[in-house]
Amino acid sequence: MSEAAATPPASLDFIREMIAADLAAGRNDGKVVTRFPPEPNGYLHIGHAKSICLNFGIAQENAPNSRCHLRFDDTNPTKEEVEYVDSIKADVQWLGFDWGDHLFFASDYFEKLYGFAEQLITKGLAYVDDQTQEEMRASRGTLTSPGTRSPYADRSVEENLDLFRRMRQGEFKEGEKVLRAKIDMASVNMHMRDPALYRILRAHHHRTGDAWCIYPMYDYAHPLSDALEGITHSLCTLEFEIHRPLYEWLINNVDGLPGAPYQREFARLNLTYTVMSKRKLLRLVKEDLVNGWDDPRMPTISGMRRRGITASAIRSFCKTIGLTKFNSLTEIALLEHSIREDLNKISHRAYGVLRPIKVVITNYPEDQVEYFDAPNHPEDPEAGTRQVPLCRELYIESDDFMEFPSDGFHRLKPGGEVRLKFAFCIICQEVIKDAEGNILELRCTYDDATRHGKKPEGRTKPKGIIHWVSARHAIDAPVRLYDRLFTVETPDADAGEDGDFTKFLNPASCETITNAKLEPSLKDAAPGSHWQFERVAYVYADPIDSKPGAPVFNRTVTLKDGWVKK
């Protein structure tokens, strides 16, 4: 399979416990069959990753007798597109999971599903209703009062069969008739008040084309599809909890099903500073509030990938957040921790100065160039080293200089000393400004005795160590500094019922720096490579916008900054 870790979490969550109990009881011939069942009506997001890691993870943990299916729940052709099918497949694979031969579509079962519907009609458990949508809503009752059965509910089996067949033949208009299960109009569970099973939809389906004009509802197709595939454990999010009795009703009332799956529900993921519903994400895309589904600020899998977040980080995050029925709000910091943890291991280091100030080393020969050896990874000698050129004029980070330093600032200040990492120490002798008082350059002197980390006798070691780039050798590259998409933790909730969550969009969520100065080795950064600009951030060479010799970087996440200005 993939490199995705097949080890379960240290302690079992309630779902895995349930599965372990089933296994211990010898149910399902010792097999566990799960499924990830997205509707192809949008791109996958980090919340789906939780479900993917759960379903595919459980299958891996119980190998080799177990498997996880990828099934597209494509029962509503008005919302679904092949673009989404393709992106979902790519995202699941990228996350490191493999469905093998088990790729399915609910639409593959349309004929069988139709047959089961005729069976229910024959058993007197389903009927064709002629009521309008409004009439149905009115007769369904309310949360506190029972509904009343449709006047059409008592049609004979023969009439129902005839009507249902004619629905399929296309004799009726959209909305004219629906097939309903005959269950209980007085149930406290609204979903049991004769739910619709089939509706007429004259829409082109991305797979079945115009072969059908009636389409099964989710509540009908889902349990039956699960059963047809031999799914043992149907795991979904909490909002489907109330659908469970209907799920079980169908499994129990349809004869000839090869399996008897059961459904269990877990809480969906909520993350601070973002929105997670497909509807809202779709709106951000359609209204051009972001640059498409894979905008690096999006919580989509494709957006996160483009930002430079690794599949391994996402898997690790999913393991960290656990699995419960508690409706929680996870701090984005937890995700960031997983990202940094992974990126720290795999990213080579390089110097990138985002907001440069020029430094002139006045006692360094004008025409001299020398190369310093810099390790590519401080914790991995095998990553090798690279040569970083230095000459008389350099760029340093403007944050690394303070003319009027606050307490505890130990980078460069007038009269102060810092080490240029892997080179030598410099002392700031003079601050050159223009007429408006803007700093133009810093004139410094270097101390030859401090090369390569050496500290002359009797001298105190400067606390500050900063990165730098040779002005003569620097390359310019765009660096996009991504930040949280929203300014508030819960844009959803804060917007309220009818409120507009887009008013909380963070105007500073993407700042593109065009004049970043990078060390020359970065010129050849491969598109799709991860780097750490030392002391600054983890960045990712954008796989689409980077061109040979002209990389474009996305800031994936900043480094933690332990220094707080006093």
Added chain:
RNA sequence: UGCCUCAUGGUGUAAUGGUAACACAGCAGAUUCUGAAUCUGUCAUUCAAGGUUCGAGUCCUUGUGAGGCAACCA
């Protein structure tokens, strides 16, 4: 004003009737040619009230709070 589900540090989770623990975040220190990483320490938790029990985060009752449910969406 019904039914269902849930409630453990700031956040996410663990503890399966027997010492409330882990991670993140925060704080402090050590270390460091990244104010990163690493290491050490530290702060901080069972929604409330009753009950059962030798013993309750766990079981029961009531209350409170949060989420969900009345598409021919999924």
